[in-house]
Each structure stands twice: as structure tokens, then as C-alpha cells.
Amino acid sequence: MSHCEPGSAPRSLAPGALHVALVGSPNAGKTTLFNSLTGMHAKTANYPGVTVTRREAIAMFGDLEVMVVDLPGTYGLAAISPDEQIVADSLEGVIEGVARPDALVMVADASTLERSLLFVAELLRLGLPACLVVTMIDEVAARGGSIDVERLGLAIGIPVVGVIGHRGVGLDSVRALLADPVSWQRPVMAPPEGAAARSAWVASVLAVAYRPPGADRRTRRIDAVLLHPVLGVVVFALVMLAFFQAIFTLAAPAADALDSLFGWLGDGVRDRVPGWLGEMLADGAIAGVGGVLVFLPQIILLFLILTLLEKVGYLSRAAFLADRLMGRFGMEGRSFVAMLSSFACAIPGILSARTIPSERRRIATMMAAPLMTCSARLPVFTLLISGFVPDRSVLGPIRSQGLVLLGLYVLGAVSGLLYAGVLSATALSGPAAPVVMELPPYRRPTLPAVLRQTWEGAWSFVRKAGSIILGSSLVLWVLLNVPGSTPPAGLTESQRAGHRLEHSAAGSVGKAMEPIFAPLGFEWRTNVALIGSLAAREVFVTTLALTTGNEDDSSLPDRLHELRNDDGTQVYDAATVAALLVFFVYALQCMSTVAVLRRETNSWRWPVIAFTSMFVLAYVGALVARVVVHVVT
Amino acid sequence: MAVGAAVVVRSVAPGEAGQGRRLEDLGVIAGTIVRVERRAPMGDPTIYEVRNARLAMRKADAALVQVEAWLEVPTAEAGGGGHVAL
Structure with a gap:
């Protein structure tokens, strides 16, 4: 594996590890198998240039160190989504910095073998050493079907193991296989190409080893209620x-x-x-x-x-x-x-x-x-x-x-x-x-699987949003405090804070924004809070509390009520509040969302379109709300 | 196709965005039996049973699949033995 990326941690831990990929359709039990084979040591990483996540883990099988990669679920190599493209590309070995797998573990749900073996036929044409893990074999028997994994293996010409993931049945056989992928039997002849020929191949292979299960009555009964028109x-x-x-x-x-x-x-x-x-x-x-x-x-x-x-x-x-x-x-x-x-x-x-x-x-x-x-x-x-x-x-x-x-x-x-x-x-x-x-x-579902997926989702949120929210909070703090001004004597603590803020960089920007936002009724204090909300929208509240600090430290809503313009009119009148509410419905003032849009679409085009068009919507919407409330009251 | 009908696939058109190939990967291949199981409350998409799996498919995509009636479940459209879209 000479073309390994030096910076990728798991591979540098085990430069000589054999690289095995798990492939199969969604819901086939691939991730459950991955978790039971690798324990809790999985790492998630992104494929270079795209945002599809791969899960990989180093595990020992016998004396052999194997890097197991859990590929996204797909039904075939003709990809129609970014996730699926990754599967096709990594199996072809055309992703830079990611080695082509040395062997494949194909995963198929026993109850839908007539379908999944179509994909197996396609995968076997890649010419990689491969074995087949048939999951949920208990469901087939429970629904009146039968499966003979040994005969299935003989018919296809590769090792086949049946497992029941949640009960751990068959996992030892999979581990034993992974300890020695070199010895795996290879098919004498690759399965044929083309839909009709593949279909015929699947039928011939299954004829000797499989009786399909009957209808899943429980699922049908539940669906009769959950998918009922009313x-x-x-x-x-x-x-x-x-x-x-x-x-x-x-x-x-x-x-x-x-x-x-x-x-x-x-x-x-x-x-x-x-x-x-x-x-x-x-x-x-x-x-x-x-x-x-x-x-x-x-x-x-x-x-x-x-x-x-x-x-x-x-x-x-x-x-x-x-x-x-x-x-x-x-x-x-x-x-x-x-x-x-x-x-x-x-x-x-x-x-x-x-x-x-x-x-x-x-x-x-x-x-x-x-x-x-x-x-x-x-x-x-x-x-x-x-x-x-x-x-x-x-x-x-x-x-x-x-x-x-x-x-x-x-x-x-x-x-x-x-x-x-x-x-x-x-x-x-x-x-x-x-x-x-x-x-x-x-x-x-099993509890560990649910907890694990929940944790991974929450953690990816912290990683993606965390750095941006934290970074913008620090930038915001600097803007609110630089340049530091000395407030005149005789002010209360909160008045001093308000004074410092008014003369800070953010205060100047807020004042410079006044001509733009005046039609909506927003003055500099609101504008500064709007800048603050770019870190995360709820920062608007805390920033507004800073900019409107006054001598008697009354509650924020009271302070907003008392706020007066230079001509003595109320700043936060009904029309301005309505404008502000509508503004927050539409405006995309969230840097984390902008950054994630950029990453997920792989271009600045869509985040720029989203930010500007939603700003226009927010501005026009707020203006309409303000005018309407003015007319009504 | 009426709900409850069982049909046999005759051919699958390629489609302009690779739909046909995806349908074949999902097992919708000439000779395969497809059962119409249930329609969504607003009439589209429809659930089909194909090779022991249940697939929800939009009308627009199912239109690529040419089928004919199978066994004793006659439908008005397929009654004459002609091919119609799924």
C-alpha cells in the first residue's frame, strides 16, 4: 500500500494492514456487522474533496491486522448520489489518497437475497477476493423460507457465512475468514454482465440453496395502519x-x-x-x-x-x-x-x-x-x-x-x-x-446501535458548528471591545459598558449600518446585536442586553420599552418589533450554516445565493411588516 | 395498475438520468414479477413488491417499466395481453 496518505492517522498506525471494505445495500445490516467486528474503535473521516463520511477501524483477526472500512450503502455501482459515487470510486481504487481495498466483505439481507445477489454479481466482476455475509438468516426461517449457506457458497464459488447480528451468531466464522483473506476461494467464472444475464445467474445460484420467505405479515399489518389514507x-x-x-x-x-x-x-x-x-x-x-x-x-x-x-x-x-x-x-x-x-x-x-x-x-x-x-x-x-x-x-x-x-x-x-x-x-x-x-x-432496534448513531450525529454537529460558533464569538468580543475607550466618571457599571460598546468597532459598524436599516426601524443598538447574531442567532439577545445597559439594571424587555430615539419616540414600537420578528424568520445570519452549505455543495455559489436572497427576503418582509403594522395601529 | 395486481416486467427503458439502470439494480428486470401493493394517500408514489423487497416508486419513474398481466389477476388495461406502463 505504497500510495497511502501519510497524514491519515489510522493508516499510519498500521502501514501494513490489509484493507477490507464492507459493501452492501442500505438496511442490509452492514453497520451492525462493522460495529461487532471492530468494537468501539471506529474513526470517521471524510473522503478528500467531498463530504461523504467513511467509517474505518483497525482490528486484529487471528494474527492479521486488518483495516475494515464501512462503505455507504448502495444498490449498484452505477451511482446516482454522491454517497454511491464514493462506493464505486473506492472499489475502482480511483480516489487519491485512499487505497483500493484488498478484499471485499459483501453484506446481504437474507430475506431479499433475490435482489441483493444482483449487486453481488456486479461486485464479483471487480476481480477482488470476496466473501458474502448473509444477515438476518433467522427472519427467513421465521417467515417459512430456508437458506443453505454452504450450498450457496458452492454455487457462487466464494466463502458464504450466515449471521444473526443482534445475537452474535456467525460472527466468529466471519472473524476466522478475515484472518486469512488470501485463501478465500475465488469463483471459477465471473458472473455475467447485463440485467437479464445477472437475473438468470441469481436464479440459478438460488435454485439450489434458497427458498424465499413468505410475506412479512407483521410489517404488512403495521403498514395497513401507518400507511392508511386516513x-x-x-x-x-x-x-x-x-x-x-x-x-x-x-x-x-x-x-x-x-x-x-x-x-x-x-x-x-x-x-x-x-x-x-x-x-x-x-x-x-x-x-x-x-x-x-x-x-x-x-x-x-x-x-x-x-x-x-x-x-x-x-x-x-x-x-x-x-x-x-x-x-x-x-x-x-x-x-x-x-x-x-x-x-x-x-x-x-x-x-x-x-x-x-x-x-x-x-x-x-x-x-x-x-x-x-x-x-x-x-x-x-x-x-x-x-x-x-x-x-x-x-x-x-x-x-x-x-x-x-x-x-x-x-x-x-x-x-x-x-x-x-x-x-x-x-x-x-x-x-x-x-x-x-x-x-x-x-x-x-438495539440500544447500543441507537446510542452509537445518536452520539455520532451529535458529535459531528459539535465539530462542524463548534469551531465556527466559538471563532465568531471571539471575533465578536474583539469587535465589541476594541478600541477600548474610557467612559466619563460618575456612570454606573452597566452605563460604562454601554459607553464602551457605543465607541467600539462594533458600535461604529452598527452606526454605519443605520442608513440601511433605518427604514425597518433598527438603530445602532439593534444593528450591533444583528452583527452578534452572525455567530449564532440567539447571541442577538445577549448582545442587545449589552448595548442597552442602563443605570437601574431593569429587565431587558423593560429596557427595550424605555429606549427612545433622539426625537423622543419609542425605538421598539409595535412596527419595529414586527419588522424584527419577520427579519429573523428569513435572514440567514448564521455563519455555521453558511459554512456547512459551502462544504456540502462544494462551491460558494449556493451559500452566496442563499445568504443574499434570504437577506433580501428578510429586508423586504420586515419592511412590509412594519408598514402593515403602522397602517393597522 | 390497480392495487393488488401482479404483473410481469417486459422491459425497462433507460430513462434520461440513469433511472432505468437503478430500477434494474433494484431487481426490476424483464421477467420479474411485480405486485402493486399500496398507493400513498395522495395517489403517488406507489409501493411495489419486487423480489421480496418493498419499493416506493413515483409514477414518473415507474412509467419506464413496461409490464403485462401475470396469472389470473386481469386488469382493464392489460386484459388484451398488450404491454402497458407499470
């Missing part, structure tokens, strides 16, 4: 409701606790470390780290729920039910899952769009994701709604404040769908890859 839609709505309920009510207390913890930590550091260093540590670094971690409870819960729904098999049903609706707006069923994730945070939403094969539908989905109301907007909405919208009953228990919040969510979601629709009718062209989704049988 009941299915009701259950779908209930699942969504539970999803939002969990994301907002279960995660919120944990997020608040983390928020106060970091506030407390910051105060402690400010008290103990003197001068600007203490302030930078407290208001820049600690506040920055806190700004990332505050999202974690929601992100973990989001990934936990999505992983559970995926592993049980419901996520593909949800995609099936939503496909028609999403199709009207140039997207597909799987876009729905991305949109759903985006209500917690656009970043996991954009990342989950990777599974959408069609490029134009994938881009439409990623571009619409930031318009879903993410959890970072919630503190801003909460501040403005609780401070300025009178709380009164509209209809029984339905109250005005909740109604306004719901309205903002609906505005964002509807705008996102329309945005994707307009985009795919104008900027996106070309034929679209097919929408074909497999609906796997309902299965009971």
Missing part, C-alpha cells in the same frame, strides 16, 4: 407533534441549565482573572463554548428520535407519505426528514440531505433548510413576543402570544417550501435521478 396521516401528524413536543419541552430545561452554568462560569472567571484577559475568557471563550453546548440537549434529542424512527423503519414511511407534497416544491420524501431536522438546527438538516440521490432535489432541500425556524431563533422570538405582544385569550385556551409564535413557524415553513419550489423552477435544471425508496421491514 389513519396513516393521523399517526403521521401525531408523530410530528410528539417530535416537536420532545424537542422543545424536554430539551429546553437542560438548555436553560447549561446556559446558567456557563453564565456562572463566566462570572467566576471574570472575578478571578483581572483585566481584559478575564473579560475575553468570560465573554468570548466561555460564552462561545456555552453558545455551542446550549444547543446540545436539543441536538442529542433530535438525533435520538430520528435514529429511533429510522431504525424502526418509520422514517422511510414518513418520506413515502410526504413525497407527493414535497414533490410539488421540487423536492422528495426524504427532503421532509431534512426539513424536520432543521426545526432544531439547519446543520443536521443540511447534512441529512446527503441521502437524496438527485442533485437538484438535494440542493433545493439544503437551500430551504435554513428557512425552517431553528431553535436558535426561539430566544429572540421569546424575548420579543413576551415583551411586546399583549398576552390575551383569543379563543379559549389559545392565547395571542402562542398564536404569534405559531404564525412565525408557519411563515418560515411555507416560505421554505416556496423558496425550494421557485429555486428548482429557475436556478436548478437537468434531469432528476429517480425517486425510488426501499421500505424496510419494521425491526426492533
Whole structure:
């Protein structure tokens, strides 16, 4: 393996390790097999130039050190998505810096062998040493079928092992095979090429070793309810409701606790470390780290729920039910899952769009994701709604404040769908890859698998968003504190802070922005907070608290109420608040999202289009809101 | 095709974005039996049973597949023994 990348850690640990790739279709049990073969030592890395993740781990089988790579699931080597292209390219050995595998472990679900062996036929033509692991063999027997792995091996001419992943059956045989890939039997003749010939080959191989299982009655019975035209839609709505309920009510207390913890930590550091260093540590670094971690409870819960729904098999049903609706707006069923994730945070939403094969539908989905109301907007909405919208009953228990919040969510979601629709009718062209989704049988997920996937999702969020949120928090701190000015004597602590801020770089920028934002009613304090929100939207609240500091240290909403323009009129009147709310619905003021869009689309084109078009939407929308409220009141 | 119908695939057109090849990789190949299992609440996509797996497919993609009736499940369209789209 002379062409190994020197910088890639796992390979430099074991320069001589044999390189074995796991290949198979989605839902075949590939990842479960990978986890049981490699234990907890897997590393995830990106393929050079693209954002497809590969999981790899070094493991010992007998005396042999083997690097096992878990390739993304695919149905064939004719790729239709970036994930699948990676599989084809790595098996051809054409990815720079990534060695071609020395051997293949093909993974196939026993209940769908008539389909999976078509892929096996294609893989065997690559000429690499290969073995076949048939998973979930217990399901075949349970549904009245039978499989004889030995005869199957004889018929194909390669080693074949049957496993039951969650019970560990057959894993020792796989390990024994991996200890000596050189000795694997090779087929006398490669399977034929072409669909019809492959199909005939599969039929001849299975004739001697396999009786297909009968219908999966349990899955059919569950689907009769979950995909029912009426009941299915009701259950779908209930699942969504539970999803939002969990994301907002279960995660919120944990997020608040983390928020106060970091506030407390910051105060402690400010008290103990003197001068600007203490302030930078407290208001820049600690506040920055806190700004990332505050999202974690929601992100973990989001990934936990999505992983559970995926592993049980419901996520593909949800995609099936939503496909028609999403199709009207140039997207597909799987876009729905991305949109759903985006209500917690656009970043996991954009990342989950990777599974959408069609490029134009994938881009439409990623571009619409930031318009879903993410959890970072919630503190801003909460501040403005609780401070300025009178709380009164509209209809029984339905109250005005909740109604306004719901309205903002609906505005964002509807705008996102329309945005994707307009985009795919104008900027996106070309034929679209097919929408074909497999609906796997309902299965009971195992706890370790669920926890593992949840952890990996949450960790990838911390890595992707963390550095950017932390970096922008530090830059923001510098902007807010440089140049340091000396406030006149006789001011209270918060007045001094306000004075320093007004004369800082950020204060100057905020004032320079006034001509642009004056039509919306935003003056320099709001503008500085808008700059702050570029790190993460909820920083708007803390920055506004800094810029509006006054002598009696009253609460933030009270301070906003008292804020006056030079001519004595109220700064935060109803029209300005409405403008600000609408501005936050549309504006893409989140650097992490911009960065992830850049990485996932591999160009600056889409993040630039998203940022500018959403700014225009935000500005025009805010202006309309302001004018309308002016006219009405 | 009516829900419940079982048909046999005659041919798969290539499509302009590689759809045909993907359908073949999923097992929709001439000679394969396909059962129409269920439609989504709004009529599209449809779930088909192919080679013991269940695939949801949009009308637009299924139109690439030419089929004829199989066994005793006659449908109005395929009754005459002609080929129709899935």
C-alpha cells in the first residue's frame, strides 16, 4: 500500500494492514456487522474533496491486522448520489489518497437475497477476493423460507457465512475468514454482465440453496395502519407533534441549565482573572463554548428520535407519505426528514440531505433548510413576543402570544417550501435521478446501535458548528471591545459598558449600518446585536442586553420599552418589533450554516445565493411588516 | 395498475438520468414479477413488491417499466395481453 496518505492517522498506525471494505445495500445490516467486528474503535473521516463520511477501524483477526472500512450503502455501482459515487470510486481504487481495498466483505439481507445477489454479481466482476455475509438468516426461517449457506457458497464459488447480528451468531466464522483473506476461494467464472444475464445467474445460484420467505405479515399489518389514507396521516401528524413536543419541552430545561452554568462560569472567571484577559475568557471563550453546548440537549434529542424512527423503519414511511407534497416544491420524501431536522438546527438538516440521490432535489432541500425556524431563533422570538405582544385569550385556551409564535413557524415553513419550489423552477435544471425508496421491514432496534448513531450525529454537529460558533464569538468580543475607550466618571457599571460598546468597532459598524436599516426601524443598538447574531442567532439577545445597559439594571424587555430615539419616540414600537420578528424568520445570519452549505455543495455559489436572497427576503418582509403594522395601529 | 395486481416486467427503458439502470439494480428486470401493493394517500408514489423487497416508486419513474398481466389477476388495461406502463 505504497500510495497511502501519510497524514491519515489510522493508516499510519498500521502501514501494513490489509484493507477490507464492507459493501452492501442500505438496511442490509452492514453497520451492525462493522460495529461487532471492530468494537468501539471506529474513526470517521471524510473522503478528500467531498463530504461523504467513511467509517474505518483497525482490528486484529487471528494474527492479521486488518483495516475494515464501512462503505455507504448502495444498490449498484452505477451511482446516482454522491454517497454511491464514493462506493464505486473506492472499489475502482480511483480516489487519491485512499487505497483500493484488498478484499471485499459483501453484506446481504437474507430475506431479499433475490435482489441483493444482483449487486453481488456486479461486485464479483471487480476481480477482488470476496466473501458474502448473509444477515438476518433467522427472519427467513421465521417467515417459512430456508437458506443453505454452504450450498450457496458452492454455487457462487466464494466463502458464504450466515449471521444473526443482534445475537452474535456467525460472527466468529466471519472473524476466522478475515484472518486469512488470501485463501478465500475465488469463483471459477465471473458472473455475467447485463440485467437479464445477472437475473438468470441469481436464479440459478438460488435454485439450489434458497427458498424465499413468505410475506412479512407483521410489517404488512403495521403498514395497513401507518400507511392508511386516513389513519396513516393521523399517526403521521401525531408523530410530528410528539417530535416537536420532545424537542422543545424536554430539551429546553437542560438548555436553560447549561446556559446558567456557563453564565456562572463566566462570572467566576471574570472575578478571578483581572483585566481584559478575564473579560475575553468570560465573554468570548466561555460564552462561545456555552453558545455551542446550549444547543446540545436539543441536538442529542433530535438525533435520538430520528435514529429511533429510522431504525424502526418509520422514517422511510414518513418520506413515502410526504413525497407527493414535497414533490410539488421540487423536492422528495426524504427532503421532509431534512426539513424536520432543521426545526432544531439547519446543520443536521443540511447534512441529512446527503441521502437524496438527485442533485437538484438535494440542493433545493439544503437551500430551504435554513428557512425552517431553528431553535436558535426561539430566544429572540421569546424575548420579543413576551415583551411586546399583549398576552390575551383569543379563543379559549389559545392565547395571542402562542398564536404569534405559531404564525412565525408557519411563515418560515411555507416560505421554505416556496423558496425550494421557485429555486428548482429557475436556478436548478437537468434531469432528476429517480425517486425510488426501499421500505424496510419494521425491526426492533438495539440500544447500543441507537446510542452509537445518536452520539455520532451529535458529535459531528459539535465539530462542524463548534469551531465556527466559538471563532465568531471571539471575533465578536474583539469587535465589541476594541478600541477600548474610557467612559466619563460618575456612570454606573452597566452605563460604562454601554459607553464602551457605543465607541467600539462594533458600535461604529452598527452606526454605519443605520442608513440601511433605518427604514425597518433598527438603530445602532439593534444593528450591533444583528452583527452578534452572525455567530449564532440567539447571541442577538445577549448582545442587545449589552448595548442597552442602563443605570437601574431593569429587565431587558423593560429596557427595550424605555429606549427612545433622539426625537423622543419609542425605538421598539409595535412596527419595529414586527419588522424584527419577520427579519429573523428569513435572514440567514448564521455563519455555521453558511459554512456547512459551502462544504456540502462544494462551491460558494449556493451559500452566496442563499445568504443574499434570504437577506433580501428578510429586508423586504420586515419592511412590509412594519408598514402593515403602522397602517393597522 | 390497480392495487393488488401482479404483473410481469417486459422491459425497462433507460430513462434520461440513469433511472432505468437503478430500477434494474433494484431487481426490476424483464421477467420479474411485480405486485402493486399500496398507493400513498395522495395517489403517488406507489409501493411495489419486487423480489421480496418493498419499493416506493413515483409514477414518473415507474412509467419506464413496461409490464403485462401475470396469472389470473386481469386488469382493464392489460386484459388484451398488450404491454402497458407499470
